[in-house]
Amino acid sequence: MADLDRLAEMFKLLGDKNRLQIVALLNDRELCVCEMVELLSTSQPNISQHIRKLKDAQLIKETRKGQWNYYSLSATDKPYLQAVLALLPNQEEKFKQFTPVACC
Amino acid sequence: MADLDRLAEMFKLLGDKNRLQIVALLNDRELCVCEMVELLSTSQPNISQHIRKLKDAQLIKETRKGQWNYYSLSATDKPYLQAVLALLPNQEEKFKQFTPVACC
DNA sequence: CGAACATATAAGTAAATAATTATATAATCA
DNA sequence: TGATTATATAATTATTTACTTATATGTTCG
Numbered sequence: 707m708a709d710l711d712r713l714a715e716m717f718k719l720l721g722d723k724n725r726l727q728i729v730a731l732l733n734d735r736e737l738c739v740c741e742m743v744e745l746l747s748t749s750q751p752n753i754s755q756h757i758r759k760l761k762d763a764q765l766i767k768e769t770r771k772g773q774w775n776y777y778s779l780s781a782t783d784k785p786y787l788q789a790v791l792a793l794l795p796n797q798e799e800k801f802k803q804f805t806p807v808a809c810c
Numbered sequence: 811m812a813d814l815d816r817l818a819e820m821f822k823l824l825g826d827k828n829r830l831q832i833v834a835l836l837n838d839r840e841l842c843v844c845e846m847v848e849l850l851s852t853s854q855p856n857i858s859q860h861i862r863k864l865k866d867a868q869l870i871k872e873t874r875k876g877q878w879n880y881y882s883l884s885a886t887d888k889p890y891l892q893a894v895l896a897l898l899p900n901q902e903e904k905f906k907q908f909t910p911v912a913c914c
Numbered sequence: 915c916g917a918a919c920a921t922a923t924a925a926g927t928a929a930a931t932a933a934t935t936a937t938a939t940a941a942t943c944a
Numbered sequence: 945t946g947a948t949t950a951t952a953t954a955a956t957t958a959t960t961t962a963c964t965t966a967t968a969t970g971t972t973c974g
Contacts, residue, residue: 709899714830721822722962723815730814739921752963754922773920773971789893795813809920826932843951856933858952877941877950913950 716786719763724748725756729779730794732766734801736778740809745800774810820890823867828852829860833883834898836870838905840882844913849904878914 707715720726727746731737737745742753757777760766765787767780782788811819824830831850835841841849846857861881864870869891871884886892 710830710834711827713897713899714825714827716825717821717830718825721818721820721825723818724962726814726818726821740919749964750921751923751965755962758922770971775921786897789897793817793890793893795817828932844949853934854951855935855953859932862952874941879951 713786716763716790719759719765720790722756724752725760726794728753728756728760728777729765729791730797731800732777732779733791733794734797736769736776738771738774738776738810740774741804741806742777744806745804817890820867820894823863823869824894826860828856829864830898832857832860832864832881833869833895834901835904836881836883837895837898838901840873840880842875842878842880842914844878845908845910846881848910849908 720729724746728742731742731745739750739753739757742757743750746753757766761768761777764780764784766777769776769778779787779791782791824833828850832846835846835849843854843857843861846861847854850857861870865872865881868884868888870881873880873882883891883895886895
């Protein structure tokens with residue numbers, strides 16, 4: 707596949723509000739699924755499915771800690787990704803308003 | 811709309827093979843519709859519709875020259891766009907293989 | 915072991931999107 | 945003016961995508 711096509715694939719992946727929000731949050735710190743559910747106010751399966759797409763594209767990686775799956779950005783030195791991360795607005799506010807729920 | 815949402819919108823717009831190709835080509839030089847039809851090997855209405863989306867988002871601008879509509883990148887100093895353009899692979903090869911058709 | 919919890923996956927549904935086909939508009943030129 | 949060319953728009957169809965609901969898997973802990 708041509709460079710341009712792969713770039714389009716990446717843009718498509720990031721061209722979703724929820725997925726881009728996940729990437730932006732992970733740019734600050736790693737998170738488990740239930741934290742993302744809280745932060746994005748959506749359902750657990752919805753988060754899990756977006757995560758899978760990001761993982762399939764190797765944008766994020768998973769580390770299990772007990773019963774929790776934590777996710778973090780993977781290969782931040784990967785071509786393109788660094789440039790994209792630089793565009794993301796800071797997510798401090800999101801975290802400030804965030805009161806961790808029982809699960810995590 | 812939040813910064814992040816607008817960024818997602820832009821990624822979605824660029825997350826299409828054909829539209830990204832158009833932007834990449836326009837990064838080299840302005841083109842009329844029939845040239846894009848040739849270069850992308852797709853139908854004229856298909857090109858026109860992608861162009862409309864790019865124009866609505868003010869990524870490209872139109873200048874009519876006689877019966878031809880030429881398009882070029884608009885406001886290349888716009889936030890984000892410059893960073894995105896820097897990621898685009900060079901399109902020289904595409905132009906080399908391109909033999910302009912009767913129309914233009 | 916079995917209940918409770920965290921997460922993933924599968925199946926189904928609804929909405930959005932791209933592409934095609936058909937038609938309209940606008941400019942040129944004989 | 946009428947034919948031709950370039951392009952836009954509208955209508956339709958097909959595909960893709962996101963989301964929901966339901967269920968399965970894996971871990972912890974009594």
